[in-house]
Amino acid sequence: MVGTWHLAADDTDKVTGFEEELQNARASVETPTTTLENLNQTKADVLNNLEKESAMKDLELQESVLQSDYDVKRTDLETEVCELEEKIAAGMESESLSKDLDCLLRVIGKTECGKQGISNLIEGSDFQDAITNTDGCTRLIDSMEGNVKGSQLQKLQKVEVGLQEEQKVSDPLKKRCAAAMAGKRRCYSLLRLFSGGRLGFATTRVRVLVLRIATKYNSEFSLSGLHSGKMLTTSYAY
Known part of the structure; x- marks a missing residue:
């Protein structure tokens, strides 16, 4: 025991x-x-x-x-x-x-x-x-981001409007430039004919008329180029 x-x-x-x-x-x-x-x-x-x-x-x-x-x-x-x-x-x-x-x-x-x-x-x-509060902080940050995005959207809209206005100006200028180039090429063809003696029988009056037409197309082409340059300068400045 x-x-x-x-x-x-x-x-x-x-x-x-x-x-x-x-x-x-x-x-x-x-x-x-x-x-x-x-x-x-x-x-x-x-x-x-x-x-x-x-x-x-x-x-x-x-x-x-x-x-x-x-x-x-x-x-x-x-x-x-x-x-x-x-x-x-x-x-x-x-x-x-x-x-x-x-x-x-x-x-x-x-x-x-x-x-x-x-x-x-x-x-x-x-x-x-x-x-x-974490939720309050998140809402505040979202609100500030919304304000920034709204400001950026307004700036983009202004740029878009400016580009549209520029397009309206550039399209007619492009057409004028194309027409001036075509006229210039025709005038150069006539001048080559004169210089080659193919139109030796033409009168002095006809020769002067052709030269005036060539000068006119050259002037229009130069003015079109000048306006295009101003337009592009305005676009970059904007």
């Missing part, structure tokens, strides 16, 4: 040891899993912060451009105000000056409202949503 009891106690100790080893093994497996999850979360946070930082830079650039435009307009308006003050000092008509001042004040008010609207947009809920 004593030996049997000792054997059972040993088995219990072994089972307890196995259970401890099993728990340690489970803990060893769970620790890397938890670490990996933490790393993935950190990676997601970093990517989110990078997107927010990019959106912030774009908005800061837009604000800088708008601020520059505002400063230029404000300077122009202040110059006009100074000119009006000089007119007042010089004794200009009060009614006309009053209208000019009212107009300037309205423009200044609109400029101030526009600046305030921009500030509210940057500091408002839309911007806060953009920097705190």
Whole structure:
């Protein structure tokens, strides 16, 4: 009985040891899993912060451009105000000056409202949503890309209209050039006949007439070429 009891106690100790080893093994497996999850979360946070930082830079650039435009307009308006003050000092008509001042004040008010609207947009809920929410940031970026694409489309449409106008001008010039070239070739053929003596019997009056016709076609051809050059120059300038 004593030996049997000792054997059972040993088995219990072994089972307890196995259970401890099993728990340690489970803990060893769970620790890397938890670490990996933490790393993935950190990676997601970093990517989110990078997107927010990019959106912030774009908005800061837009604000800088708008601020520059505002400063230029404000300077122009202040110059006009100074000119009006000089007119007042010089004794200009009060009614006309009053209208000019009212107009300037309205423009200044609109400029101030526009600046305030921009500030509210940057500091408002839309911007806060953009920097705190991935979907908001995506919508903001899509909106800015849409504005850029719209501007590019307008420029392309203007270029297309210019090309169509240029085509309308170039087609008649091409026809005139072709006609002038054909006439020039005919005149050269007549001149070769004269130079070869084949029309030696022709009168001096006929010779002079042929030379005048050749000169006329040469002039028309030169003018057509000149107009074509101007057209192409205008196209490149556009």
